[in-house]
Amino acid sequence: MSNLAVAVQDLSKKYGDTFAVSHANFEVPMGTVCGFVGPNGSGKTTTIRMLLGLISPTGGSGEILGHSIKHPEKYLASVGAMIEGPAFYPALTGRENLNVLATLGNYGTDHVQSLLERVGLGDRGNSKYKTYSLGMKQRLGIAAALLPSPKLLILDEPTNGLDPEGIQEIRDLLKSLAQEGTTVFVSSHLLSELELISQHLVMLRKGKVLFAGKIEDLFLAQQPFILVKTPNESDLLKISEIAVAAGHKSTIRSGVAHIEGPAEWAAELNKSAFAAGITLSQLSPMLPSLEETFFEMTGDSE
Amino acid sequence: MIRVFKAEWRKLRRPTLFLGTLLASAGLTGLVTSLLFLLIDSPQGNSDRGNMVSREILQLPSGLTIGFSNAAGLLGIVALCVFAAQTAQEYTYGTLRNLLVRQPRRMQLLLGKYVSMASFAVVMVILAAAVSMSLAFGLSGKAKVETDAWVTSDALQELAKTFGNVLLSVIAFGTVGMILGLLLRSPISSISLGVIWLLIVENILIAVKASLGKWMPGNLMSTIATGGTSEVSYTHAISFTAIYLVVGALIVSTLFKRRDVSN
Ligand SMILES: Nc1ncnc2c1ncn2[C@@H]1O[C@H](COP(=O)(O)OP(=O)(O)OP(=O)(O)O)[C@@H](O)[C@H]1O
Ligand SMILES: [Mg+2]
Numbered sequence: 001m002s003n004l005a006v007a008v009q010d011l012s013k014k015y016g017d018t019f020a021v022s023h024a025n026f027e028v029p030m031g032t033v034c035g036f037v038g039p040n041g042s043g044k045t046t047t048i049r050m051l052l053g054l055i056s057p058t059g060g061s062g063e064i065l066g067h068s069i070k071h072p073e074k075y076l077a078s079v080g081a082m083i084e085g086p087a088f089y090p091a092l093t094g095r096e097n098l099n100v101l102a103t104l105g106n107y108g109t110d111h112v113q114s115l116l117e118r119v120g121l122g123d124r125g126n127s128k129y130k131t132y133s134l135g136m137k138q139r140l141g142i143a144a145a146l147l148p149s150p151k152l153l154i155l156d157e158p159t160n161g162l163d164p165e166g167i168q169e170i171r172d173l174l175k176s177l178a179q180e181g182t183t184v185f186v187s188s189h190l191l192s193e194l195e196l197i198s199q200h201l202v203m204l205r206k207g208k209v210l211f212a213g214k215i216e217d218l219f220l221a222q223q224p225f226i227l228v229k230t231p232n233e234s235d236l237l238k239i240s241e242i243a244v245a246a247g248h249k250s251t252i253r254s255g256v257a258h259i260e261g262p263a264e265w266a267a268e269l270n271k272s273a274f275a276a277g278i279t280l281s282q283l284s285p286m287l288p289s290l291e292e293t294f295f296e297m298t299g300d301s302e
Numbered sequence: 303m304i305r306v307f308k309a310e311w312r313k314l315r316r317p318t319l320f321l322g323t324l325l326a327s328a329g330l331t332g333l334v335t336s337l338l339f340l341l342i343d344s345p346q347g348n349s350d351r352g353n354m355v356s357r358e359i360l361q362l363p364s365g366l367t368i369g370f371s372n373a374a375g376l377l378g379i380v381a382l383c384v385f386a387a388q389t390a391q392e393y394t395y396g397t398l399r400n401l402l403v404r405q406p407r408r409m410q411l412l413l414g415k416y417v418s419m420a421s422f423a424v425v426m427v428i429l430a431a432a433v434s435m436s437l438a439f440g441l442s443g444k445a446k447v448e449t450d451a452w453v454t455s456d457a458l459q460e461l462a463k464t465f466g467n468v469l470l471s472v473i474a475f476g477t478v479g480m481i482l483g484l485l486l487r488s489p490i491s492s493i494s495l496g497v498i499w500l501l502i503v504e505n506i507l508i509a510v511k512a513s514l515g516k517w518m519p520g521n522l523m524s525t526i527a528t529g530g531t532s533e534v535s536y537t538h539a540i541s542f543t544a545i546y547l548v549v550g551a552l553i554v555s556t557l558f559k560r561r562d563v564s565n
Contacts, residue, residue, distance in 0.1 A: 053406050054399055055562035072406040081403050087396030091316055104309035105404035144400065 005030045005152045005183040006051065008069075010060035013046050019207045020046040023060065026202045026212035028185055030151075033178045035194030035215075036187035038204030044187040045084045047204070048156050052081055065152060077105065080150035082158060086141030090130035094121055094140050097129055098147065107147050115143040120169065134161035142170070146177075153177060155186045159193060171197050191291045215290075222293045226266050228257040229282035239280075242272045256282075306405055306414025307421075313388065314422050323384055323422075324429055330376040331430040332437055335369025339441035350375075361448045363456035367464040370434035374468045374527030377430055378475030379497060381423050385476035386492040388419060389483030393565050408559050416480060420473050427469045431461075463529065470540075471527035475500075477547050478519065484554040487565070519546050 006028035013021045021043040028034040038044050049055045051064060053072025067074040088097040098112045116125040119139040124132070132140065138161055145153055155174075159167045174184050175197055188194050194201070195215065203211040211218070230236050236257050243250040246268070248261040259269070263285030273280055314320060338355060341348035349355045350372060359365060392398040405411045442449045451457060482492035500520035508515045515521045515533055522539045530536030 049399075049562075049564065052399075052403055054402060055564055076403055076406050079403070083399050083403075084396075087400060089313060089391075089395060089397060091318065092313065096312060096316075100309050100312045101400055101404050103312060104305055104401060106305050147404075 003030050004028065004063070004066075005032075006034075006062070006064055006185060008047075008051075008060065008062035011047065011050060011057055011062050012059035013043075013050060013055065014058040019043075021050070021057075021204075022207040024204075024207075024209045026209050028183060028200060028202075030183050031178070031181055032199045033174060033184040033186065033197050034200035034202060035191070035198035036185060036202050036204065037189070037191045037194060038187075039189050042189075042204045043207040044189075044204060045156055046207075048081070048083055048154055048185075048187065051154065052076065052079070052083065054083070075152075078148060078151040079154065080145035080148050080152075081154040081156075082141040082145045083154075083156050085157070085160060086137045086144075088129045088137070088140060088144075091128060093126050093128055094132065094136075094143075095125040097140065098144055101144050102147055105148055107149075112147075115146055118146065118173070119143045135163065135166050138162055138166075142173070150182060152183045152185065155184070157187055157189070159188065167193065192289060195290050218290050218293055222287055222290070223260055224262045224285065224287050226259045226261055226263070226269065227282060227284045227286055228259060228269070228280060229255065230278060231281050232278075235278045238276060238278060239269070239273060242269065242276065246272075303410050303414040303417070306411055307418045309401075310388075310415050310418035311421075314418065319384075323380060324426060327377055327380050327426045327430050328433045330380070331370060331373040331434045334373040334376065335434040335437045336441060338369045338372065339438065339445040339447065342445045342447070357445075357447055360445075361451055363451045363454055364460040364464070365447070366435055366438055366449075366452040366457055367431070367461055369438055370431050371464050371468055371527050371529075373430060373434065374471050375524045377426065377468070377472045378523060378527075379500065381426065381472045381476035382479035382482075382496045382500070383493050384422065385419050385479030386483040386496060387479075387489040389415070389480045390487055390489040390492050393487035394489060396565050398565060399563055402563060409555065412484075412555055412558055416477075419476060419480065423472050423476050424469065427465070427472055431465055431468070435461075467529050468527045471523050474523045474526065474543050474547060477551065478523075481547075481550040481554050484558055517542070519543065522546075 004027050008024055008026060011021060011024040012019060024047060036044055046055070050057050051062060051069060053069060053076070062069040065075045065078065089100070092100070094116065095112055098115065099109045102109045102112055113122070113125065116122050119142050121136060121139050121143065124136060129137070129140065138158065142155065142158055145155060159170050162170065174186065178184055186194065198215055200213065201211060201215050201218065202209060228236070228239050230239065233255055236252050236255070239257050240250040240252060243257070243259045243261070248259050248265065250257055250259045266283055266285045270280065270283055338348050342357060347354045355368060360368065392401060401411060402408065439449060479492065479496055482496050483489070486492040486495065504518045504520045508518060508521065516538065522534065522543045525531055525534045525539035526536070526543060530539065
């Protein structure tokens with residue numbers, strides 16, 4: 001048995017003559033949390049639907065838990081999923097909605113209550129779905145995805161509509177699931193939301209996979225920089241010269257010098273500036289966000 | 303498939319839907335049966351479209367179930383609405399994707415859903431028969447209809463036959479509902495198309511050209527319930543209904559099997 005939970009090769013979906021997903025290649029190792037990141041319309045949901053056998057690819061192939069995605073019946077029993085937001089019967093209670101899916105999947109309805117509790121709906125299970133708030137609906141969707149005690153959990157933007165506290169709860173939940181050995185494949189349009197919990201990343205843009213791999217590789221590529229401001233703008237040029245002389249690239253943009261270099265070198269720069277008789281009104285060591293790093297890596301600064 | 307069947311019943315047994323539908327069926331059948339007995343001497347007629355069902359006919363062994371079989375068309379419409387709504391709402395609520403993740407074998411999902419709705423129709427028809435027969439006995443005295451022939455073995459045979467025919471007819475209407483639901487993927491459009499066709503379009507077409515009645519699906523399905531009429535024989539009605547439904551079911555099930563689920 002392979003140690004990959006998900007593997008896709010040249011997976012494509014074409015609508016008319018445009019590719020919603022174009023020749024995607026990526027792998028998700030077992031037991032990891034993999035973030036699936038891309039802006040709106042980049043093809044995340046389309047990819048997930050193909051992985052779940054809901055739509056058929058127009059090209060390429062894929063395997064989930066070692067089985068071809070052409071035969072979803074072979075692997076879906078151990079896959080939990082929430083696709084493009086929660087969808088339930090409004091007139092049924094949260095609990096009955098889960099019961100329907102538990103019956104259908106033959107999982108038994110015994111652990112429905114504990115699932116409701118796990119997602120924080122323990123005391124609202126008997127309310128009708130239509131009375132739920134957006135965040136509660138989202139939580140019920142996650143509970144439904146957990147019904148099979150899945151080996152692989154696929155969640156499409158699970159934090160949509162959640163408040164910061166809710167987002168944190170979901171992160172904690174995903175972390176604890178990962179610790180129990182569940183492989184998690186979770187999409188978001190914000191990398192910042194996933195970088196704290198993911199070990200792997202698949203980055204998608206306009207249907208193409210731009211990065212797929214370990215998140216460390218992105219961290220390693222992160223270039224620290226220092227922002228410098230002086231009360232007197234003409235002094236910025238001198239600061240730039242000092243930086244360049246010390247081997248650090250520097251650019252001046254709208255009255256601020258961006259100097260590439262690690263935080264430790266900032267003290268050095270401060271000293272040199274002082275020696276040259278320049279006062280600094282700001283000296284801030286920074287680390288670009290992973291998102292910025294990513295776009296730098298791919299040469300796409302849109 | 304048993305899993306699909308049980309899961310579907312969790313939705314069907316929802317009180318508003320379950321009791322609401324049963325109440326509607328019982329009410330409609332009750333109304334049709336009551337009018338049959340209460341208006342027996344009315345010159346406007348006591349049956350559908352102003353037809354007369356005389357005391358002599360009501361006193362036959364088959365008289366007990368005339369009200370019930372007259373109500374079949376209405377029961378059929380109710381079944382069509384239920385089947386269509388229960389099918390199409392999976393698209394509009396987006397719940398179909400959840401169902402398919404838990405049961406990726408699409409034909410089994412479809413079949414299980416169909417069988418559970420058909421069993422719902424059985425409950426509906428049993429109740430309708432019970433209501434209609436109770437009212438027939440209850441109102442017979444007032445309408446001066448002799449009931450001796452109703453408690454014979456002939457009557458029991460008539461009852462079994464009528465029950466079977468009404469059930470077939472109602473399930474056929476339901477099947478049309480499910481086909482429309484799968485085709486149009488919207489409860490409102492599938493129900494309105496179904497009801498408008500059955501209640502309005504067919505009647506206009508038949509009024510314009512009576513011989514069309516032999517080919518109109520709604521008319522054929524209603525004919526099944528009555529066991530055949532002078533214009534359309536029972537075998538003709540059964541065979542052509544079967545052909546229509548099989549062709550329709552083949553088309554929609556192929557579509558359902560192949561079609562992308564992107565709601
Ligand atoms: N059924 C469809 N028919 C035609 N085009 C489609 C269909 N489904 C998706 N698309 C197109 O495919 C592209 C990718 O859509 P998709 O829903 O996968 O994006 P996404 O990454 O999930 O976006 P979001 O963050 O907004 O959910 C979009 O341009 C969309 O318009
Ligand atoms: Mg999406």
